[in-house]
Amino acid sequence: MVDLYFKPEEAEAYGFSENAGGFSRENERRFFLTKDRIRADISVLEEGMEDANGDAQSISNRIEQLRRREVRIRNYFLKSNMRLVRALSARFSEKFPSVDIRDIFSSGQEKLLESWDKFDIVEHNDIKFSTYYGRSLYNAVYRLSQRRDLISLDDEVTEDGLSRHEFIKDPYFEDPSSQVSDKDTGYWIERHLGSLNSRESYIIRRRYGLYRRKGGCREKVSTLENVGKIVKLTKERVRQVELRALEKIRGRAEVEGSNEGFIS
Structure with missing residues (x-):
């Protein structure tokens, strides 16, 4: 060497x-x-x-x-390359107005690091890094825009017409067990957990009564507060992770065309 x-x-x-x-x-x-x-x-x-x-x-x-x-x-x-991140974030913000520019910029930073790891100067010899990175960020923002259209905090999620925003804020509706009381819905969510990272998967399983003990028995639905104590996050942060995970699941299901039974 x-x-x-x-x-x-x-x-x-x-x-x-x-x-x-x-x-x-x-x-x-x-x-x-x-x-x-x-x-x-x-x-x-x-x-x-x-x-x-x-x-x-x-x-x-x-x-x-x-x-x-x-x-x-x-x-x-x-x-x-941060100037490139800012420039592309501004450009894509105009193209995808439904996505907050702060989310685009955050994705831009993540994709910059990811592109550094994945860019192969030999394999991608015919393109510049900025082009490779731009494509990666564009695809990420496009997926974000699709998810924003698929699941919104203003969508009604209960029979009483409550929005997801109200559903989450109201302590009476904090327990999401009613969303998965139907076995088909619980099964549907569980089969799409593979689209989540380990922390998101754990939180969703705890929150929706899908967490299994070693013997195979399912745990009861956990509250935001209890899950937060386990994963060392605040109650609000657990809520954010939960919503983001649901968006991921919904997005994956839409791509697969298998969103029957999901929370609408």
Whole structure:
């Protein structure tokens, strides 16, 4: 392994600037080739850990050093592309007015980090990173706009005509068991839990009486407060995660055309 890596402090010498509005194709390529080289070296070191004997600690230290180096390079690259995030957020906000620009910008930051990890300079040799990232963010915002249309806080969710907003705020309606009293609805929600991350899935299972003990028996429906104590979140934060998870489930079901039985 050759210890020749691009260092962020060398940026100005290569003409990089966070105010430059992006990098040239050559300089951009340098970032990603460096990322790939660091990760390849880490992989080689990790494979040699088992046969390292007394050198295991030194190898571990070297791996940690390389990881810190990639983080420094990554952070510089991401910071230098924040202008791109802001520009695309403003553009997509005009195209998708139903989506709050703050949500678009938040997605923009997440997709920037995700694109750094996934962008392969060899595989995507014919496009610039900004193009790859722009497509990724566009798709994310498009999905957000679809979900906003599919599930709204102003939609009626009870026979009395209460909106989801009122349903959540009113402590009398905090227990969502009435939504899943029908076995078909509970089954429908459970079969779509795979579209959620682990925390969202856990909260939905607890909130909708779908959580199973080791013996297979289901737990009773948990309140927002009780779930919050378990997952170390505030009651309001649990509510937000729950709503977001329901949006994900509804969006996945619409794509699959299997939304029969969902909360309407």
